[in-house]
Amino acid sequence: MTITITAFAQSPDRGRGLARDMRVRWALEEVGQPYAVRLLTFREMKEPTHLALHPFGQIPTYEDGDLALFETGGIVFHIAERHAGLLPADANARAQAITWMFAALNTVEPPILDREIPGYTERDKPWYAERLPILEGRVRTRVAELSRRLGDADWLDGAFSAGDLLMVTVLRRLEGSDLLGDYPNLSAYIARGKARPAYRRAFEAQRAVWTALSST
Numbered sequence: 001m002t003i004t005i006t007a008f009a010q011s012p013d014r015g016r017g018l019a020r021d022m023r024v025r026w027a028l029e030e031v032g033q034p035y036a037v038r039l040l041t042f043r044e045m046k047e048p049t050h051l052a053l054h055p056f057g058q059i060p061t062y063e064d065g066d067l068a069l070f071e072t073g074g075i076v077f078h079i080a081e082r083h084a085g086l087l088p089a090d091a092n093a094r095a096q097a098i099t100w101m102f103a104a105l106n107t108v109e110p111p112i113l114d115r116e117i118p119g120y121t122e123r124d125k126p127w128y129a130e131r132l133p134i135l136e137g138r139v140r141t142r143v144a145e146l147s148r149r150l151g152d153a154d155w156l157d158g159a160f161s162a163g164d165l166l167m168v169t170v171l172r173r174l175e176g177s178d179l180l181g182d183y184p185n186l187s188a189y190i191a192r193g194k195a196r197p198a199y200r201r202a203f204e205a206q207r208a209v210w211t212a213l214s215s216t
């Protein structure tokens with residue numbers, strides 16, 4: 001049975017590897033699992049067929065036989081549990097890597113999104129300019145803490161894990177801002193993640209969707 005994931009037919013990230021199917025593609029590439037992609041328009045994402053798979057009408061989803069999953073954290077965890085390569089075998093090391101998965105999604109990603117999303121939805125509101133420095137301050141605090149913990153290590157806790165995979169994709173949303181500027185170890189960490197062959201394959205596959213679309 002072929003694993004099938006869903007992704008944007010017309011990604012607003014314009015092939016920059018920022019839409020969340022990238023996490024799932026990268027995880028599947030790391031463990032060597034082939035997969036198919038079903039591309040969805042925004043309209044199709046809100047139709048009953050997709051809502052049966054994803055209650056919030058979002059991408060990505062993951063289907064393998066009669067298993068259907070949504071939420072990238074759950075999907076990446078499932079892939080990491082089923083296949084070698086993304087979680088250590090030792091029970092304690094595995095628990096720590098899983099903790100980093102949660103930290104990426106529950107502790108580091110929220111302030112990054114809290115800062116980014118008002119830029120799309122509230123930029124014209126009177127409170128936007130006043131609020132932005134507060135939101136940026138929260139991101140700066142979090143990345144400083146993460147930078148301190150990472151130090152000069154290659155990965156968060158020993159070998160590369162699903163925790164690093166999620167953390168790199170979360171931190172990538174700060175690329176192009178000045179928020180990583182004070183932390184060369186985090187920029188190097190992101191670059192190490194992006195240099196992994198599995199990341200490159202996933203990125204190229206996602207970008208190919210945009211390239212095909214923009215050439216029609």
Ligand code: GTB
Pocket residue numbers: 011012013014018019020021045057058059060070071072073
């Ligand atoms: N918590 C869920 C998960 O991790 O799976 C969040 C899923 C999610 O936010 N999916 C987004 C979506 O389907 C796409 S990735 N949005 C449509 C909707 O909610 O109706 C988010 C995203 C979109 C665009 C960019 N970009 O342009 O850079 C980056 C990330």
